[in-house]
Amino acid sequence: MRKLLLVVICIATVKAVQENFLLHAQPTLRRMVNFDPSMDASMLRKAMKGLGTDEASIINILANRPNDQRQKISSAFKHAYGKDLVKELKSELSGKFERVVLAMMLPTTELLADHLHEAMKGVGTNEDTLVEILCTRNNSEIIELKSVYERKHGKPLQKSIESETSGHFSRLLVSMTTGARDEANTNLQLAPQLAQQLYTAGEGKVGTDEAEFNRILSYYSYPLLRAVFDEYKKIKGKSLIDAIKSEFSGDIQNGLIAVVSSIENRPQFFAKCLHDAMKGKDDALIRLIVTRAEIDLGTIKQEYQKLYGKSLESHIKSDTPDGDYKKMLIALVDG
Numbered sequence: 001m002r003k004l005l006l007v008v009i010c011i012a013t014v015k016a017v018q019e020n021f022l023l024h025a026q027p028t029l030r031r032m033v034n035f036d037p038s039m040d041a042s043m044l045r046k047a048m049k050g051l052g053t054d055e056a057s058i059i060n061i062l063a064n065r066p067n068d069q070r071q072k073i074s075s076a077f078k079h080a081y082g083k084d085l086v087k088e089l090k091s092e093l094s095g096k097f098e099r100v101v102l103a104m105m106l107p108t109t110e111l112l113a114d115h116l117h118e119a120m121k122g123v124g125t126n127e128d129t130l131v132e133i134l135c136t137r138n139n140s141e142i143i144e145l146k147s148v149y150e151r152k153h154g155k156p157l158q159k160s161i162e163s164e165t166s167g168h169f170s171r172l173l174v175s176m177t178t179g180a181r182d183e184a185n186t187n188l189q190l191a192p193q194l195a196q197q198l199y200t201a202g203e204g205k206v207g208t209d210e211a212e213f214n215r216i217l218s219y220y221s222y223p224l225l226r227a228v229f230d231e232y233k234k235i236k237g238k239s240l241i242d243a244i245k246s247e248f249s250g251d252i253q254n255g256l257i258a259v260v261s262s263i264e265n266r267p268q269f270f271a272k273c274l275h276d277a278m279k280g281k282d283d284a285l286i287r288l289i290v291t292r293a294e295i296d297l298g299t300i301k302q303e304y305q306k307l308y309g310k311s312l313e314s315h316i317k318s319d320t321p322d323g324d325y326k327k328m329l330i331a332l333v334d335g
Contacts, residue, residue, distance in 0.1 A: 027295055191227035300312070
């Protein structure tokens with residue numbers, strides 16, 4: 001009876017954590033009520049017709065429609081005018097404003113697949129992009145991402161990772177892209193045992209068992225792993241991130257820290273990614289704002305303010321050149 005009661009309490013605790021996360025995941029972009037894709041298509045055509053372009057109208061429409069509604073506008077535009085909306089926008093716009101608009105017009109998974117491809121293209125790889133995208137998705141998102149990546153770029157995502165990265169970092173990324181995380185495991189009683197296994201694989205031995213870190217961080221559910229991180233700190237008197245810093249180095253250290261950080265507090269993790277993207281990394285800035293706006297950008301903004309003592313909006317305004325690019329980013333962030 002006591003064991004049954006403990007299981008019920010654990011399940012209730014996990015459900016409460018999950019519900020609390022969903023409750024506090026505040027988007028800045030919500031679905032347009034009384035949405036009329038044909039009317040939006042007409043307004044966009046008017047904004048691009050004749051001499052000059054009405055950028056303000058383009059911003060007003062696209063920054064207030066989530067991705068699925070933008071796709072419906074694109075379909076309505078082709079139906080009404082026999083033209084491709086994306087091609088029309090591309091011919092009318094330029095510079096960074098064009099880049100953010102075209103990113104908004106891509107289905108989200110296609111945008112992420114393209115950014116993964118760019119991160120592994122040519123000489124060298126953009127490890128930060130790989131970690132940010134691959135280590136923060138659930139099973140269904142990973143499975144869809146792999147399918148879209150292979151369809152668009154003609155090569156399995158895992159093969160690209162294996163050919164463009166190496167060593168323990170490569171194995172970490174491959175582990176994160178299996179799409180086989182046990183998301184239904186709600187047994188928080190496993191937390192002390194898993195915390196001890198992480199200690200034994202790292203600080204508790206000479207050398208480090210990287211494979212054991214991969215196994216635990218890539219397999220168990222996020223609520224269970226958050227409990228594991230809490231247990232690690234209670235048992236060992238230091239955070240798992242501090243332990244990783246003392247036991248690992250290079251790309252694998254950065255990758256593991258990113259995985260743990262994104263599981264512990266995902267909005268805070270993305271707030272740090274956005275702050276880093278302000279340093280001239282426009283592709284990352286566009287990707288983060290466009291893809292998180294309808295998920296949790298409102299919550300990310302709160303974490304940003306706590307971390308840096310400055311609002312995300314004010315940072316964009318001070319660090320982004322004046323123009324329609326800045327206006328579009330602010331429109332998405334303000335909500």
